[in-house]
Amino acid sequence: MKLTVKASVIFMLLATLFFNGCGSKDDGSSQNGTESSSDDKTIQVEGSDTMVNLAQAWSEKYQADNSDVTIEVSGGGSGVGISSLIQGLADMANASRKMKDKEKARAESELGVAPVEYVVGQDALAVYVHKDNPLEEITLSQLESIYADGGKISKWSELDIELPGGSDEIVRVSRQNNSGTYAYFREAVLKDNDFKLGSIDLSGSSDVVSMVEKTASAIGYSGMGYATDNVKMLKIKSTDDGDAVAPTADNVINGTYPIARPLMIYTAGEPNDTLQTYLDWILGENGQGIVSEMGYVPVK
Amino acid sequence: MSESSPTTSQGFSLRRGIEKVIDFTEPAVVGLIHLCGWSAIIFVMAIFFFVFKESLPAITGLEEGAIQGEVEQLDLVEFTTSPKWIPESAKKPTFGILALMVGTLSVTILSMVIAVPLGLGAAVYVSEFARGKPREILKVLIELLAAIPSVVWGFIGLVVLNPMLVDMTGEPVGLNILNAGIVLALMSVPIIVSVSEDALRAVPDSFREAGIALGANRWEMVYKVLFPAAKNGLLAAVLLGIGRGIGETMAVLMCTGHSVMMPTSIFDPVRTLTATIAAELGEAVRGDMHYHTLFLIGVVLFVFAFIINLTADLIVKGIKVQGNE
Numbered sequence: 172m173k174l175t176v177k178a179s180v181i182f183m184l185l186a187t188l189f190f191n192g193c194g195s196k197d198d199g200s201s202q203n204g205t206e207s208s209s210d211d212k213t214i215q216v217e218g219s220d221t222m223v224n225l226a227q228a229w230s231e232k233y234q235a236d237n238s239d240v241t242i243e244v245s246g247g248g249s250g251v252g253i254s255s256l257i258q259g260l261a262d263m264a265n266a267s268r269k270m271k272d273k274e275k276a277r278a279e280s281e282l283g284v285a286p287v288e289y290v291v292g293q294d295a296l297a298v299y300v301h302k303d304n305p306l307e308e309i310t311l312s313q314l315e316s317i318y319a320d321g322g323k324i325s326k327w328s329e330l331d332i333e334l335p336g337g338s339d340e341i342v343r344v345s346r347q348n349n350s351g352t353y354a355y356f357r358e359a360v361l362k363d364n365d366f367k368l369g370s371i372d373l374s375g376s377s378d379v380v381s382m383v384e385k386t387a388s389a390i391g392y393s394g395m396g397y398a399t400d401n402v403k404m405l406k407i408k409s410t411d412d413g414d415a416v417a418p419t420a421d422n423v424i425n426g427t428y429p430i431a432r433p434l435m436i437y438t439a440g441e442p443n444d445t446l447q448t449y450l451d452w453i454l455g456e457n458g459q460g461i462v463s464e465m466g467y468v469p470v471k
Numbered sequence: 472m473s474e475s476s477p478t479t480s481q482g483f484s485l486r487r488g489i490e491k492v493i494d495f496t497e498p499a500v501v502g503l504i505h506l507c508g509w510s511a512i513i514f515v516m517a518i519f520f521f522v523f524k525e526s527l528p529a530i531t532g533l534e535e536g537a538i539q540g541e542v543e544q545l546d547l548v549e550f551t552t553s554p555k556w557i558p559e560s561a562k563k564p565t566f567g568i569l570a571l572m573v574g575t576l577s578v579t580i581l582s583m584v585i586a587v588p589l590g591l592g593a594a595v596y597v598s599e600f601a602r603g604k605p606r607e608i609l610k611v612l613i614e615l616l617a618a619i620p621s622v623v624w625g626f627i628g629l630v631v632l633n634p635m636l637v638d639m640t641g642e643p644v645g646l647n648i649l650n651a652g653i654v655l656a657l658m659s660v661p662i663i664v665s666v667s668e669d670a671l672r673a674v675p676d677s678f679r680e681a682g683i684a685l686g687a688n689r690w691e692m693v694y695k696v697l698f699p700a701a702k703n704g705l706l707a708a709v710l711l712g713i714g715r716g717i718g719e720t721m722a723v724l725m726c727t728g729h730s731v732m733m734p735t736s737i738f739d740p741v742r743t744l745t746a747t748i749a750a751e752l753g754e755a756v757r758g759d760m761h762y763h764t765l766f767l768i769g770v771v772l773f774v775f776a777f778i779i780n781l782t783a784d785l786i787v788k789g790i791k792v793q794g795n796e
Binding site for chain 1: 554555557561642644730731732754757759
């Protein structure tokens with residue numbers, strides 16, 4: 172008996188661990204009996220794992236001010252959001268990468284309308300190492316040699332780094348291959364070359380950071396909003412003799428941080444009134460304020 | 472005697488009535504039981520048909536997902552012999568599952584190396600040596616072990632075993648074949664124990680007594696009498712364990728490190744076929760080559776399962792023929 176109790180406690184812990192920030196919100200708007208509960212007052216948002224906490228924060232604030240609108244947010248990844256949008260299961264798709272041509276063509280053939288893109292924020296892609304790692308900065312070409320197929324660097328000593336633990340091999344932490352973060356890193360750092368196989372591929376932005384937290388010889392990339400006290404964000408040099416730039420909001424806005432990307436929302440065709448009002452709010456003062464609060468960079 | 476005749480006729484008419492009802496209901500019940508039996512086959516066929524149908528476009532080529540009318544087709548030689556699984560490449564997607572197959576096999580084999588001796592040993596102890604309370608407690612605990620959900624096992628591998636292996640082996644990451652092998656072994660032990668215990672208990676006591684009477688000690692009796700007598704059941708137990716190992720998804724997704732590579736030692740992270748489907752199917756664009764190829768991996772898993780079951784059948788039959796001679 173004790174064992175089952177223990178198992179269920181572990182299971183519940185795990186469930187909270189997995190689903191934190193993904194749960195749908197019930198704001199009790201159904202109590203307003205006067206409103207005929209029409210579907211267009213419910214907004215289904217799905218997509219990017221990088222943006223899920225941000226989308227959650229937006230929806231909470233917006234629903235607090237507009238009790239007649241219900242917004243349901245879930246994560247899963249940019250690919251999931253886009254494929255749900257195409258299948259008509261979501262009204263808005265969060266994406267941390269551009270839609271592929273294939274996906275656009277599919278959306279047009281399935282929905283009859285072209286998807287519309289809104290840039291709603293920016294994210295600096297931070298490169299994380301363990302907090303005890305003496306490394307402070309890294310160049311883009313070094314990153315490429317570490318991560319790209321055929322890249323030469325596989326040991327910390329090749330970066331003139333001696334790790335306190337004594338382990339020399341670089342453990343590459345990466346993302347699953349449908350992640351928008353994965354696609355952006357490949358485009359911006361690997362110049363669209365393939366990743367070196369043998370990296371540890373995790374399925375969430377925060378998983379990458381917690382893996383780096385636990386592994387002294389690891390290096391990983393994830394959104395800057397996921398930083399914790401136990402990891403270190405490296406400064407990035409665009410060229411070998413350039414300045415090392417830290418991933419901060421200011422550096423993203425002034426354009427000096429080299430691996431920052433737009434965060435986007437896609438709708439299926441021109442949005443209806445409910446969606447349009449919500450998008451205007453996101454792009455307005457309130458919405459963009461939340462972008463900064465959540466550790467991302469506003470568009471304006 | 473005269474008293475008995477009405478009773479008999481009454482009993483007779485009652486029996487006739489019951490027989491009539493039976494005559495009427497029996498075909499229905501027989502039909503129902505037949506249906507239950509056949510439903511298993513129908514379900515297996517339906518699942519296989521669906522998985523195969525979804526994977527077919529990958530082999531025959533698909534026009535729909537490709538850009539500008541060009542036909543994409545999966546290179547089956549590359550599929551089975553290339554260790555490169557790069558389905559979402561920006562340049563040229565490569566669909567090679569060799570590394571994934573090696574990952575599945577290495578984790579399964581290691582888990583069997585651990586679980587078979589452990590499971591058989593436990594079964595021998597529970598069925599032949601343990602008596603009274605300890606035996607009952609052990610049986611209950613082993614059954615409890617089987618009831619733990621696989622995601623919890625994965626969590627144990629990730630949170631408990633991972634740091635332990637890092638400390639003990641000095642490897643940078645403790646998510647590897649060894650971790651997943653241990654977790655899978657612990658998951659298959661209860662199955663192996665309960666099936667092989669049943670097999671051992673099915674051996675008549677006269678065999679045991681004859682063995683002892685011939686002067687064998689208890690170990691010799693187990694090793695030379697019980698094991699050969701219970702061979703089929705023990706083999707079934709091991710094969711069920713292997714089946715569990717190959718099919719397990721969640722725990723291996725969390726414990727292997729989920730890394731596409733050809734392992735050179737048990738301390739290397741790997742990725743399995745099942746974990747790849749679980750991690751990628753949800754996000755693959757429907758109708759895409761990637762999507763259909765993931766179903767093709769499902770077909771490969773089917774083939775694996777089929778081969779294992781067929782081998783088991785053949786071995787068991789072979790043993791029976793030998794036994795008859």
